[in-house]
Amino acid sequence: MTEATPDTVTTPDGGRPLFSIVSAVYNVSRYLAEYVDSIEAQTFDLSRLQVVLVDDGSTDDSREVLEAWAARAACEVVVLHQENAGQAAARNAGLERATGEWVTFIDPDDTVNEGFLSSMAAFVAAHPEVQFLSANVVLRHEGTGELGKHPRWKMYTDDRLVDLDVATSFIPGSSTTSIMRREVIGDLRFNAGLRPNFEDGDFAVRYLLRAPSRQTGFVGSAKYFYRKRADQSSTLQTGISAVGRYSTVPREGYLALLHHAREQSGEIPMWVQHVMLYELSWYFSSEDAMANSASAIEGELAASFRATLGEIAELLSPDVVDSFSIRKLQPHWRDILLHGLRGTSWHTPYAVIDQFDRTKKLVRVLYRYIGEPPAEKVTLRGRATPPVFAKVRAIDFFGDTLMWERILWVDARGTLEVRLDGARVELLGGWTGVRTRALGARAIANRFRRPGRRRKEALARLKVDPVRVLAARGPARKQFTDAWVLMDRIHDANDSGEILYRWLRDNRPDVNAWFALEKDTPDWKRLQADGYGSHLVAHGSLRWKLLMINAAHLISSHIDAPVQRPPAILQHVQPKWKFTFLQHGVIKDDLSKWLNPKQMDVFVTSTPGEYESIAGDGSPYVFTAKEVAMTGLPRFDRLHEKAQRITGDACDLILVAPTWRNWLVPPLKAGSQRRVIDSHFFETEYARAWTAFLRSPELTELAARTGRTVAFLPHPNIQPVLAKMDLPDSVLRLSFDGADVQEYFARSAVMVTDYSSMAFNAAYMDRPVVYFQFDAQRVMAGGHVGRAGYFQYPRDGFGPVVDDVEAAVAAVADIAENGYAARPEFQARIDATFPLRDGQCCARVTAAVEALDRPLAR
Structure with missing residues (x-):
């Protein structure tokens, strides 16, 4: 590393500045305009502000942007340059040049409100004994522009002075979002070895341990807007999957800091223990999350991390662990910290x-x-x-x-x-x-009795709730009592919900079966045209509400909250229906973190491996043989029929059907199942890889030579950008909306997918499969929904697994040379996975639902 050298220094007239902002800059040119604007907009006297900017070897034009600002800035601006050495080293270099009485380390991709420095200055004037100033962090989601609350937001409901040695519900902010006295900092420097994170938290704690007191200002009026990048590229967003987070940070950061605190104070102060518990809670919540990105945590590294975690737990007071409330600790997290790392029963x-x-x-x-x-x-x-x-x-x-x-x-x-x-x-x-x-x-x-109401109170409630009044009246009760409500998604059908609905209407007229769907969608019109409109109900309508309030069973291929617990019904009654989860596909990954909190009475499975992975001993799921039934997906019945009917040259598609990735779309809005593709989609590895495969000249030539058509069927969440993708005219673009997707599977000569459970559909029909997994490391680590489960693609998959475009095309060509049939080893796997293909899945599911209403035979 070369020593940081000053490029530009601009110093307005005036004495020693009150504040110095030190910012480490690395390839953030696209964010610097907002950063600069937020500083120039300060209501604080800028002649009393110094900004030290350290360009840490940026390869974009960050350095030029900084120099241009320095030339016109109204405050003192120091621009330094060094070879890339990391954020901590850059901050240390900037700290050497900081001359303000107070120093902060704002990140250059973040911003602050216009009263940020004025609020801090006013607080210092009002509380001269304060040693540390902590700003109110507000999350800013780059993809949507929405603002969100930070987990520690309750500490900043106003401006207050807190003694951390006495307080039990406060912890200091990091050095990035806080301001510290330069004279107390002295020779303290950031630990450049703490990567990918916590160097700023370590710095803040060590600062407070050397301060004359722990008098801390929690300044709610000073807002720090932390940018949650849409591409998840920030240090904090990517750090969770970095090896150092499980090796260096726990041992050289947390454990070393606890020992240092004990050496300084004779015992570890409660507020330091609270900082540690807050940090550790993110490790636990990451593991408990639906999508776990702990890619580094396996093998020897995992063992060493658990050992370090055990040493940390030994230093924490059991009383502090039990009483910690700054961030919610789940009961099993506490039990693991208190008991699970000690090697005793x-x-x-x-x-x-x-x-x-x-x-x-x-x-x-x-x-x-x-x-x-x-x-x-x-x-x-x-x-x-x-x-x-x-x-x-x-x-x-x-x-x-x-x-x-x-x-x-x-x-x-x-x-x-x-x-x-x-x-x-x-x-x-x-x-x-x-x-x-x-x-x-x-x-x-x-x-477990539902809260009762006195008759008078109940009548009063009914008078002000016309929906409940109508639902309780004769016509609605007569029409909808004991109804079975079937669904797929709110806005589309054509999955197991629809297929079971059709089967019930055709074969079980004694079952009061209804289908709920958003009105006037393509699938709505298709169901009406097919003669199934008489028991079709518009989702969200008054009639739908009356149906749901009286329903005995809700049966769906999806289990998102808007389907299972629709807010429009919860505002009137607590549902009394029993829920059957038909599933959208065969579960092969570990979805336990997502599914365990769901309430379901029947959990449909299709293969012996899937059933055992969910209901068996040692599985991560809470469901037992009471809830889990191996019936097969209702849609398999239609696949079975189509596989018998469509054969040979009628299988004319090379069907390309990838699934989605959760980093491509922002979180769902409450009450919705519709996702919006992020604006950066076409820059992603996902878009580039699939576009390159579909544009492959070799694939185009192979399809033409063998009389096949390349057809692209992206996941419904990716459908909104299908029309904008740069694909050859020879590629047939397919959609789920209003289409018979099972027909696509039946017509496929080969399916090319990545991780989609639709591969099970193809295999059920004896169609060969190719798995194109260019981002396997990220996905298998839990970067998508769920984590790797019992199903291992190289061992259990129904076709070859490849990781680049050339290999994917070659795999398709090999299948074509074999007459578009699976090689023997893959056919053997298909046969073992589906020992029973008989067209009776709907009948078995119906029997499982009916069994819910019968007492247990003892």
């Missing part, structure tokens, strides 16, 4: 009762343990009673199972007790509920 001193099946008189009982399972004994009316359904769920963190959860469905027709290792444990109504040591049958039923 332990179990919860209670069991949780959290679900009750009123029809079958079964109650769900849960407890957790670490290490060896405790001796378990469930008694009913004083007699040992084995559970009706049971399993052990693995709770995995950081590459290992750190805790187990025992799930029992037990008879609830008498007084229930649970003993673990011979001791009767308390029974909780929820993980934080009221405790008791025994529960009778009536008490169990009462715990």
